[in-house]
Amino acid sequence: MPARYTFGGDEHLFVECSDEMSLDAFFKSLSMATGIKDSNIKGVTEICPANASLQVKFNPDIIKPDDILKEVQAIEGAAEKAEPVLTTRIVEIPVYYNDPWTHETLMRFRERHQDPSGTDLEYAARINDFGNVDDFIAAHSGSPWFVSMVGFVAGLPFMYQMVERQRQIEVPKYLRPRTDTPKLTVGYGGCFSCIYSVRGAGGYQMFGITPMPIFDPTQETSYLRDFMVFFRPGDIVKFKPINRDEYDAAVEEVDKGRFSPPIREVKFDLREFSKDIDGYNAKLEGMLNGH
Amino acid sequence: MAIKVLHHGLATTVQDLGRPGYFHLGIPIGGAMDRYAMRAANLLVGNDEGAAGLEAVFMGPKLEFAEDALVAVTGADMPAKVDGEERPGWTAFKVKAGQVLSFDFLKAGARICIAVSGGIDVPEALGSRSTYPIGALGGYKGRAIAAGDELPVGEGTLASEGKSVPEELRRMPSNPCELRVLPGLYWDRLTDAAKESFFADEWKVAPEADRMGYRFKGGRHLDFVERKQPFGAGSDPSNIVDSCYPYGSIQVPGGTEPIILHRDAVSGGGYFMVGTVISADMDLIGQLQPHTPIRFVKVDMDEALAARAERARMLAALRESLG
Incomplete structure (x- = not known):
């Protein structure tokens, strides 16, 4: 399906690869973003890939809107023919589900929620036809996730579940956004999971919290010394449920500069993945665990 | 040289012309809301257009200068005062060591840009001195300024006192x-x-x-x-x-x-x-x-x-x- 092109004022070209989310649309947008970057088009100032779309910021004093449009359209053709293969990394993120901090916050904003009588996890489990919260957590942490976009605020990853569409978790956002969300909350809205990189407003359902900082402007965190943002589009994430003791121990490791998330480099092939999703995910997990 | 913050105003932040290049990671360009006004303020005091100044919204800060400096205030109509004496907007004026720069009530517009000769010399973060408070990045310790802060100022010149932006080159929104x-x-x-x-x-x-x-x-x-x-x-x-x-x-x-x-x-x-x-x-x-x-x-x-x-x-x- 050809992409839809539209201008965002006189400085942005907006490219919608698909109006619905899919790994195909994500791969195309990422591939186009890479293609545009590699073309070094004069006048292009920023390239932002998103879940199923991308945005190119340009300086119209240097390149005319019609010309940037033609350049990017030419790249679309090449991107469609490109092999859907990505060399990336898989990383394990510990998550303390049902933690006291997000629980305190979700109770504080209960009147803004679809189901004021329960918790976000109970609500999400029920509307996704899980028998109980534990089964829901097992599903959320059971398959890997693609980081399909980094943004909203500094370093926040949007993550797309790597399962068949009928198994994908879907939840609405809060009826009215909260004015507060704990830092490092693992959230969910639409078909995307996210990790709130900083404390602040938010509308995603809250499932838990990770002890692992993902944005550090001071760059003191051991694994963020080279760059303050952890995630990149195309990263693959596997959540690992942890309990309170493990959470506290991880926080202490982070504070002492000793925490380092398990990371392995992997090659992802969308065609192989689509043929046998569970088998492919098991292989990815095996690589993460060093098999 | 430093400027001591006696009162922060409402929300006063260090801003320059911004931090392009990181939007794909969720870090916005930032910089002065009214870029033209920030450029003008800097040019008036002999700075590069992209030097860091202060942006104050609705209410000005109160600042004590440790050394002589050249200052310009552009953007909104919010009269500046040096030791209580009014100074014109869009015009470079001198503030002597020990004097206090303060502001009258806002008359029109919303934001003033305050440039100081030498520029506000906080460290650059990702190529800019602009404050991004949500990410605690850039500016003065990643946040709006507060009473008691000492803002570092770079080396400037005192040459161009009295320079003024002609009326027709000042830009404000019409109403409506x-x-x-x-x-x-x-x-x-x-x-x-x-x-x-x-x-x-x-x-x-x-x-x-x-x-x-x-x-x-x-x-x-x-x-x-x-x-x-x-x-x-x-x-x-x-x-x-x-x-x-x-x-x-x-x-x-x-x-x-x-x-x-x-x-x-x-x-x-x-x-x-x-x-x-x-x-x-x-x-x-x-x-x-x-x-x-x-x-x-x-x-x-x-x-x-x-x-x-x-x-x-x-x-x-x-x-x-x-x-």
Whole structure:
């Protein structure tokens, strides 16, 4: 399906690869973003890939809107023919589900929620036809996730579940956004999971919290010394449920500069993945665990 | 040399011309809301246009100078005072060691830019001194300034006292203000009636208006063309699969209150956008007070580029006038 092109004022070209989310649309947008970057088009100032779309910021004093449009359209053709293969990394993120901090916050904003009588996890489990919260957590942490976009605020990853569409978790956002969300909350809205990189407003359902900082402007965190943002589009994430003791121990490791998330480099092939999703995910997990 | 903050005003931050290059990671460009005013203030005191100054909204700070400096205040009409004595806006004036710079009430506009010869010399973060408070990045310790802070100032010159920006080169929004918009992005989600009312109605700046975005109220509700929502978009007709947001893009959650994203924009999200304010009019938004009436004016790309060229000519004239 050809992409839809539209201008965002006189400085942005907006490219919608698909109006619905899919790994195909994500791969195309990422591939186009890479293609545009590699073309070094004069006048292009920023390239932002998103879940199923991308945005190119340009300086119209240097390149005319019609010309940037033609350049990017030419790249679309090449991107469609490109092999859907990505060399990336898989990383394990510990998550303390049902933690006291997000629980305190979700109770504080209960009147803004679809189901004021329960918790976000109970609500999400029920509307996704899980028998109980534990089964829901097992599903959320059971398959890997693609980081399909980094943004909203500094370093926040949007993550797309790597399962068949009928198994994908879907939840609405809060009826009215909260004015507060704990830092490092693992959230969910639409078909995307996210990790709130900083404390602040938010509308995603809250499932838990990770002890692992993902944005550090001071760059003191051991694994963020080279760059303050952890995630990149195309990263693959596997959540690992942890309990309170493990959470506290991880926080202490982070504070002492000793925490380092398990990371392995992997090659992802969308065609192989689509043929046998569970088998492919098991292989990815095996690589993460060093098999 | 340092400036001691005696009172912070309301929300005063260190800003320059911003931090391009990190929007794909959710870090916005930032920088002065009214860039033209910040450039002018810097030129008046002999700085590079991109030197860091202070941006204060609605209420000025109170600052004590440790050494002599040349200062200029541009943007909103909020008279500056040195030891209580008024100084003209858009004009370079001297502040001597030990003197206090303060401000009278806001008369028009919303934000002043305060430039000091030598510039505010906080460390650069990702190539800019602009403050991004949500990310605790840049500026003075990643936050708005507070009483007791000592702001470092670079080496400046004291040569050009008395320089002034000619009246015709000062830019402020008209009342009602017109903001030119290029329709696009998800514009076709709207019904024909909504497309018409969006430009026909008068809107007013809502109280929720800050560096991240400006919200507007008072126009008619915008109705959507019916469709089955695409997978992953969310159930509300104003939802889309989370995408990037252009600077200046206008989202209308639920079809009710348009929000224009500005310098500290969130980089993406799941609300449809009807179009984008053209680059030539972005500075004006930073000078709008709550309750100000505005109208969105439809333009095409040629008109947007012509308006941009007009801004470039004005900036060239400013540089020539102060050069």
